Amino acid sequence: MNIAFGHSNMDMDCLGSLLLVKKLFPDFRLVKSNQIHPAARKLYNLYREYFDFLSPAELEQEHIEEIIIVDTCVFSRVKEYFNHIKHSDPLIRIIDHHNLEECDILGARAEGRPFGANVTYLGKLAMGRGLSLLPEEATIALAGLYADTGRLIYENVRREDFEAAAYLLDMGASLKLVKSFLESIIEDDQILVLNQLFLVVKTRIIQGHAVLVSLLELEDNINGLNAVVEKVMDVENPDAYFAFFAIPKRRTVLLIARSQKAKIDLHALLQRYGGGGHQAAASVKITNRSGGDFFDEFLAYLEASLKPATRAQDIMTRRVLTIRENMTLMEASRFLEEIDHTGAPVLDSRGAVSGFLSLRDIMKGRRASQMHAPVKAYMTRNVVTSDGAITMREVERLFYKHHISHIPIINPRGELLGIVTHGDYLAYKKHQAASPP
Ligand SMILES: [Mn+2]
Incomplete structure (x- = not known):
């Protein structure tokens, strides 16, 4: 017999x-893990007949010739199946999108590419063979692809993920159904906790980062708390969120943490307490401590260990080309054209910022045939300036609030130190994002 299975706690x-393996290799039977990830249970329950799964216990009497393992290459995650494989020396083929160097399954032949989803590699194989799928099969595969790629927006996404998604859509995958399977908050107790969290979350500014924290007492463990924490994160959009759940009955405190900034490395932070995960998502369970006690200690630890947030002075352009107040509009216009800028700060005779002149201001002068008038007659006088210590969040807020694209950064004497433009801000945003797990 030939069999295929994935990791325990199947997502x-x-x-x-697995479904694509069944289509690509029809002589392989699929084997079901004893555990299905809570987020995948709805999909599994509605489509179980499409998999025609064996249970691991059904392998006991079988002679296994070949095995295909998907979505993992780590032995501990497939141990439950091997416990039931007897009197066999099977060939093992691994198809995985994780780091294949971590593979510790002896004698296995590993293949795969670092695509956002494992479905993508198999989807590309199916495409290559011109294989047709039923709409239901395409829907199952696309749900997997969307789940692992955060709907094709995570940083792990490759062009092949889009190609495989396009193929699955061609095969009739239903985006409406896929969306419903991706909904992670489905249980009543999740919704209850979600509502409670919105009442207790607080934002603390720690080393310039907007850090959301909450401490909630639960009667007992509930399933899918991660999804609830992520929902709060989505709505509140902090730099990081530390959600503490105290369960007195079990004498435990559970800390679930999420980060949107590369500077806040949760895996590193939580290691001190024996927890971990990834840079952007980690958790830890503490026993025999009260919630309040651990909460206070952890916040003090954060205060002492977080790296300071990026400030305007860290990303500003320092060599700023400026215009003097007594230049004519004509001269200023030629100057802007020369430096290829749409505007520049204007300095008074003492070198302090007194205004900002944009191409639009020059247009007004041109229409009034006043190109020989001094810049100070047409410049914008109420310039929004700032000191260099403002955070990126404040920079963003100033851009939107005042509809501006430049923020001159000045010292207490009003002298220009630099300027933060949309370009500076976008370059920062592009590189500071935390990688998803
Ligand atoms: Mn995966």
């Missing part, structure tokens, strides 16, 4: 991969 990418 949607794992299920989607």
Whole structure:
């Protein structure tokens, strides 16, 4: 017999991969993990007949010739199946999108590419063979692809993920159904906790970062708390969120943390307490401590260990080309054209910022045939300036609030130190984002 299985606690990418294996290699039977990830249970329950799964216990009497393992290459994550494989020396083929160097399954032949989803590699194989899928099969596979790529927006996404998604859509995948499977908050107790969290979350500014924190007491563990924390994160959009759940009955405190900034490395932070995960998502369970006690200690630890947030002075352009108040509009216009800028700060005779002149201001002068008038007659006088210590959040707020694209950064004497433009801000945003797990 030939069999295929994925990692324990099967998620949607794992299920989607298995379904494509069944289509690509019809002489392989799929084996079901004893555990299905809470986020994948709805999909599994509605489509279980499309998998025609064996249970691991059904392998006991079988002689296994070949095995395909999907979505993992780590032995501990497939141990539950091997415990039931007897009197066999199977060939093992691994199809995985994780780091194949971590593979510790002896004698296995590993293949795969670092695509956002494992479904993508198998989807590309199916495309290559001109294989047709039923709309239901395409829906299952696309749900897996979307789940692992955050709907094609995570940084792990490659062009192949889009190609495989396009193929699955061609095969009739239903985006409406996929969307419903991706909804992670489905249980009543999740919704209850979600509402409670919105009442207790607080934003603290720690080393310039907007850090959301909450401490909530729960009667007992509930499933899918991660999804609830992520929902709050989505709505509140802090730099990081530390959600503490105290469960007195079990004498435990659970800390679930999420970060949107590369500077806040949760895996590193939580290691001190024996927890971990990824840079952007990590958790830890503490026993025999009260919630309030651990909460206070952890916040003090954050205060002492977070790296300071990026400030305007860290990203500003320092060599700023400026215009003097007594230049004529004509001279200023030629100057802007020469330096290829749409505007520049204007300095008075003492070198302090007194205004800002943009191409639009010059247009007004041109229409009034006043190109020989001094700049100070047409410049914008109420310039929004700032000191260099403002955070990126404040920079963003100033751009939107005042509809401006430049923020001159000045010292207390009004002298120009630099300027923050949309370009500076976007370059920062592009590189500071935290990588998803
Ligand atoms: Mn995966």
